[in-house]
Amino acid sequence: MRLAAGAGLSAAACLALALGQPVQAGATAVTPQATAVALQATAVAPQTKAVTSGPGKARTVPVRLIAVNDFHGNLEPPTGSGGRIVNEQGTTVDAGGAAYLATHIKALADANTVTVAAGDLIGATPLISAAYHDEPTVELLGKLGLDVSSVGNHEFDEGYRELLRIIGGGCHKTDGCTPAGRWRGAAYDYLGANVRFKKAPELPALAPFSVKKVNGVNVGFIGLVTKSTPSIVTAEGIRDLTFVDEIEAANRTSKALKLLGVKAQVVLVHEGDQVAPNQSPDACPVIIGAGSRIANGVSADVDMVVMGHSHQAYVCKTKDPAGADRYVTQGSSFGRVLTTLDFQVDTRTKDVVRSTVAADNHVVTRDVPADPEITTFVQTWKDRVAEVANRRIGSITADLTRTAAPSGETALGGVIADAQLEATRTGGNAEIALMNPGGVRADLTYAPDGVVTYGEAFTVQPFNNLMQVITLTGAQLDALLEQQYQVNRILQPSATLSYTVGSSAPVGSKVSDIKINGVPVTDTQSVRVAANNFLVGGGDGFSVFTQGTDVWSGPLDIDALVAYFGARSPVAPPAPNRITVIP
Template sequence: MLTSKRTLPWRYSVATLCLVGFLSACGSGSDDASEAPTEPARKTATISILAINDFHGRLENGGTALVRDPANPAGTRATLGGAAYLQTRLQQLQASNPQGSIVVANGDLIGASPLVSRAFNDEPAIEVLNALGVQVSSVGNHEFDNGKQELLRLINGGCRAGDVIGVETCLREGQFEGARFDYLGANVIDTDTNALLLPGHVVKTIDGVKLGFIGLTLQDTPSVVAAGGTDGLEFADEVASINALIPQLKQESVAAIAVLLHNGGTTQAATINEQHCNNLSPDFAALLAGISAEVDVVFTAHTHRGYQCVLPDGKLLISGASYGQLISQVELTIDLATNGVIDKRSENHPVVNDIGALNSDGVAIEVPAMYPVLGKDPEIAAMVDFYRNLIKPITDQIVGQIDRPMAVEANASGESVLANLVADIYLWETSERPAYASRPAQIALTNLGGVRADLPTTTVTYGQLYDVMPFGNIAVTRDMTGAQIYRLLEQQWEAPQPSGNSRMLGFSTGFAYSWDARQPEGAPAGTGQRVVAGSVTLHGVPIALEQTYRVTSNDYIAGGGDNMTIMRETTNGQDGRLDLDFTVDYFRQAGLVAAPAQNRITRLN
C-alpha cells in the first residue's frame, strides 16, 4: 500500500465550488433542456512521479535482494532490475495515469558500471535512460568519476576525444546524442566561472500542473570520488542550496516542489521495500529537518537503501535502493483551485525480473505472489543486446570456480564474505609475487563501497569479476604503525562522514578485531572509541602500537578516500597492478576458491 499524508482538509464551501464551476446546480441562468451538457471542470489532478536512483549503468540485471513477504517476516530473496524489465514495470505504472506521470532519477546513473556500459564510456547507460523516458535527474558523486568535462560531454553529446569512433565511443552510426533529460546540480559550483556547472532546478508541466524539481548531490562528494574527479569544482551545503531556490519556484507558480537529493541515510530495515524509516540515521534526519517545509517530497539516494515514510513536518521521504531494483512512486493530489497539494502517497515497487534467485542448495526461490514477475521490453532489450554482443567474447570467459555464491552484503558486525575475499586477493598479490619479495604485505583491506556486485553463481566469468571491481583501482602497499591501524579502524565511524554512508572495511585472513556498538558513532575526528583496546590482532598476536606493518589497500583508500585521512600519513609506498588483472590471475591459479569465513570482525553489544 502507499504511504499517505493528507495535508489539507477536503472540504469547500458551495460558493467556492460554484465560483470554480465544480457544481452543475449553480447554473448559467438558462433552463433550456435542449442545451448539450458540458463536462464539469475537474477539481483535482493526480500526478505520479516515478523515480530511480543509483542506476550505475546496470543494464542487464540489478542482482538479488530481500523483498517483503507476508509469509516470511525475514523477507524473501528475488532477482531484481535490468533495464528491459525496468521499462516493463514503468509502463505498467504509467498506464494507470498516462497523462499525469513523469519519470525522474536521482544521481549515480553512471559510474561504477558493468562492462556492458563502462567499456563504451557509459554512453549505453545514457542511451537507455533516454529510452526509459527519464525527464529530470540530479547528479550524484559518480557522475564526477571522470571529471567535469566528461560529464558535460555525456550530457551534451559528442564522441570522447582520443577514443576510436565506432569501437569505444559513438557506436551508433558514429554519433552520441547525449542526455535528453535535464541534469541538475544546485550545489555544484564551477570554480572557473564561480557559477553553477549545471542548472539547479527545472519546472515541468504534467497534465496541466507545474512541478518544480531541485536536484543536487552530497556536499561531501570530493571525499567519495577518486582523486581528480572534482578538480575545478566546489560543492555547497545541501540544505542552503535547496532553500535558496524555494522563492524562485514559488514565483513560477509551481503546485508542488520535489527535491532530488543524492544523499541518504540508513534505517533498520530487513528488506529493500520496507514501508518505514525506523532508526533513520540521526545525521541525515537532522539534514532533512533543515529543508524548507515548502518542499513536498524528498527523493534520496547514495546509500543504496530502500525506505519510505512521512517526516514530522509532513514531507514525504523515499529512497529506491539501487541498480534499478525499485521504482519509487510518489502520487501527489493537486487542488486546482488553490494550486496546492492536498494529498500525497508513496510506494517502492520491486522490479522483479524472470531470471530467478537460487537458495544455497541451488533450488529456485519462489517469488511472493504479491509481485508480478516481469518480462523484457523488446525495444530496451535490443538496445542492451547491441552492446552486450560487442563485449560478449570478453565477459563470458570463464576464469574460475567458487564453492558457493558470495554476496557483498555485510552481516551485523559489518563483515562481508565477498569483501573478505577481495582483501585476501589483494594480500595474495602483494605478498606472493616476486615484486614484493623484499617487503611483502602482511595485511590487506578494501572498502565495502568498492565491491560493487555479488558473485551469484559457482562458475565465475570475467564479466562478473569486472562487475565486482569496476573502478580500475591499483594495489598500493605502505608502511603503517600499529597506532595508525587503530586510527584507521576508528575512522570507519568517526566524523566527518557522508550521511548514512557506512565505511566499514574488509580485511584479509589473519587480521581480526572487535568493536563496541555501545560507543557512539560519529565521534569527532580523532576521538572515536569503538575499537576494543587490545582486540586488534594479526595471526592471533596483538598489534603493537609502535611496530610497523606492511599494509595493502586500493589506491582510492590509500589516497584518503571515504575520509580515511590517516592513510595519507603512511610511508614507503609501492604501487602495484590493476586489481581486476591480478584477481583474474588469482582465480585462474587457485582452482576452486572457497568462500572466506566471517570471523574477522566481532561486534559487541
C-alpha cells in the first residue's frame, strides 16, 4: 500500500504505534499482530489514492473539500419536510435529489477537490435503493466522485459482513445479483477507526484512515462512527464488533498519520450536535452535545472536523486542545446541503495553514438543470423497482402522521403497533406490541386518493427488522415503560395496552395503572410482548427488553404492516388514548 513518501516507517509500524503495540528499533519489524492490522486495513480499503496534482512549487497550495452526510439513499428528490430546508436568506426551499446534487457538485468542484462524506450514506433508504441492498446508492456516489467516507451507524443495518460486501464487491448471499449484474464494490474508501473486533480489540474491523494526494500534498482522513452504534443498530449484525471511544481512536490514528509524515489531517465523524430550528445552514453555535465533545477533544494535529448523524446544518469554529481555532461542520441530510472547506497547505511543513481555512454550507436547490447522466441512472433504477413500489396494499381515511400528542403517541405509531400485534398473535401469542418511534421514517398522507402503495409503506418502515415476541413479568413491563422517560423516547403502544403517566412524578415512578385489554397487570404475571429485533436486542437504550425470555421470531415488520393494510383497509387514525397523562 502506497503512503506518504519519506515517513520512515512501514504502514504496519505506524498502525502498531497508533494502537499502542510494540515496534522494534528503527521500525524495521513489528509484532505479527500489528502486521495483521495493516493487512486488515489494506484488504478493506485502499489507503492512498492520488486525486489530482498541481505544480507544488508555491509556498502554499490550495485544497478544497466538498462534504455530504446522511444521504440515506435519496436518489429521487426527497418529499415532505425531508425535501425542504431553510436557505442562507431564511427562506424555506425545495432541496435534494441525486440529479441536482450532481449539478451542484460539478459547479463547486475544481482540480484541487476531494469529495468526502460523514456516514449514513446507505441504510434507512427508500425502496429504489433498499430493494437492491443499497448498491444503487453506492454506485451513484462513485459516479458523483466521492473519494472517502466514514461509516455511519446505518452502514451496519444489514450487519458487518454485508458492509464488507458493499465495500469489496460480490452478489448478495441470499438475493443474488441485481439487474445491473455482479456488484463491483464501492469506488470510495469506507473508514472506521473506532470499529474493532471484540475478541481482539487491537484489530481494526475497517480501515482507520485514508491518505489522498491533492495538488501535490498529502491530506489524511480519519473515519469515525458514533460509539453509541451498538444501542441503535440490530445487535446480531455487529455481535463480533466493539465501538471504542471516538476521541481515543482519532488521536491514535492521528499519531500514525503524523509518523507517516501526513500533517494535514481531517476527521470525518458520524456524530453531531443539534441546532435551534429554522436556522440558516451556516448557523452556529450548536447546542452542546456528543458532537462538541469530539470536536473539542480530538488531537490538535487534526485541522478540521466534518460531522453527521444529527441531520443538522452548521458551520462553527471551536478550539482544539492547543487553543487554536478549528472548523466543525455538518451538512443536514438527504443530500440537501453540501459543505465546502477551502484551505492552504504549506508545501514545506506539509500542514494546513489554519488561518486560511474557510467553510460554507450550500443548499442543493432544484432551480438548476438536473444532471442528464444521473437523471437517466435514477430513472433506470426507478423503472426496475416500479412494479413492486406501485403495488397497492390498502388505503387510509386521513393522514397518518408522526406528529406526537401530549402523551407522546402518534397516529402512525399506533397503527404500526397494532399491525405488529396482529402479526405476532398467532405463533408468538403476543398480548401487546411496542414500536420505537425512531423506526417510523415518514408519514402516510391521504392525498390524492387515500391509496397506500408498497413503496410508501416501505418508506415508513425501511429497516426489514424481524418481529419477535418475548415474555416479561409485569414488574419488568413496568420497568420498561419507566425506561422511556430515562432515554426520552416514547414507545408506541398497541391498542391492547394502556397506562397512566404522572407528568410531575420523578423519573422511575412516573407510570401507573398498567392494563392489558382493560385488566390490571400484576408484578408477577407473564406478559407476551411483541417488538422488532432492534428493540428486543436493547436498541435505543431499552435494556429491559434484553431481560425477556422465550423468544419467538415471526415476520418482517414491513410484511406485518402490509398484511394489516390488506386486512383492515381503509385504516383510520387511532385516537391517542392509550397513554393517559395526569399532573
